[in-house]
Amino acid sequence: MHTVPDGVEVVASWGRARHLDSPPLLVLDAATSFLDQQGIGSGTLAWQRIGDGQSNVTYLIERGGECVVLRRGPRPPLPKSTHDMMREARVQKILGERGVPVPEIIAVCEDESLLGVPFYLMSRLDGTVITDSVPPHLSCAEQRRATSEAVIDALVTLHGIDVTRGELASLGLPEGYLRRQVERFHSLWEINTTRSLPAVERIGDWLARNLPPSQAASVVHGDYRMGNLMFAPRAPARILGILDWEMATLGDPLADLGYLTATYSEAGSPATPLELTRVTRSPGYLTRRQLAERYQCRTGLDLTPLPWYQTLALWKAAIFCEAIYTRWQRGERPRDASFGPSLETGVPRLLERAGHYAGLTAITRR
CATH class of the missing domain: 3.30.200.20 (Phosphorylase Kinase; domain 1)
Structure with a gap:
């Protein structure tokens, strides 16, 4: 301090x-x-x-x-x-x-x-946020798996809250959420960039043409990942708090699952600027597929369109990160010596991964 x-x-x-x-x-x-x-x-x-x-x-x-x-x-x-x-x-x-x-x-x-x-x-919550290292009390194979399971179970609980009544109903309009997301972020690109990356337009068009029907309405956290979860300081793995509610609204719950699984670090997968909790590349943690299966078992939602939501997550992240890169270029992040400059190549990597989920990898490399 x-x-x-x-x-x-x-x-x-x-x-x-x-x-x-x-x-x-x-x-x-x-x-x-x-x-x-x-x-x-x-x-x-x-x-x-x-x-x-x-x-x-x-x-x-x-x-x-x-x-x-x-x-x-x-x-x-x-x-x-x-x-x-x-x-x-x-x-x-x-x-x-x-x-x-x-x-x-x-x-x-x-x-x-x-x-x-x-x-x-x-x-202040007295706990642990997991990023680059595994806390000793959660390091054994059993607790690594339990950590991954807790991440999904907390998300299922959040998405299970009734948003049709009371104060929650005033936090957003679930109907049309996905279309609004695509339109909003599409409009943000031109005002947040100084360079040409045609993949942004191509992926945005693909998202707009392939909007899935929303199966449910829920609170959407908007940045749901392990790095925004506070775990208890002792085993077993238990979440004390979900943090950073800046982007929370009402919408399609699969938007959170798409973001979680698309940004989740997994052994053998390419790194992106959103790989903020690298420990899950280590043995013992659930894979992206296992995370999705656990969510599906507990909610009953059809996850066939999950790649669309994963594409949306990384496309939005690329646009958001481009805004940070532009601010860094303009000297508006004077103490940023690493993250801002890394986005020169980091944003194109995000777009390439988004194209992978959409089946558009070939055109995003042009």
């Missing part, structure tokens, strides 16, 4: 940020004032950035022996309808009341004068 600001991302006050090329992400005196208003801790604030998110930003905050997590959007200007902190907090409150494992929302702040954007505070 840090108590001293770094002078770029974290500053002591807005006065200290006047010389910066980009606005800071955390202003310590403003955050301290908000904690005072909420009666959280006392004395000096300590901070630590956590997570691997490339969009919204999360900090662990400690003050006077009390720990909370602060979550905010990236630096403005923000695209319309994205990075809605108030909505993200509301989704978690509603789902928490329905038994979904999520952090407790402690406070929300709509006053942009404090940090430049709205933000919220949530409880």
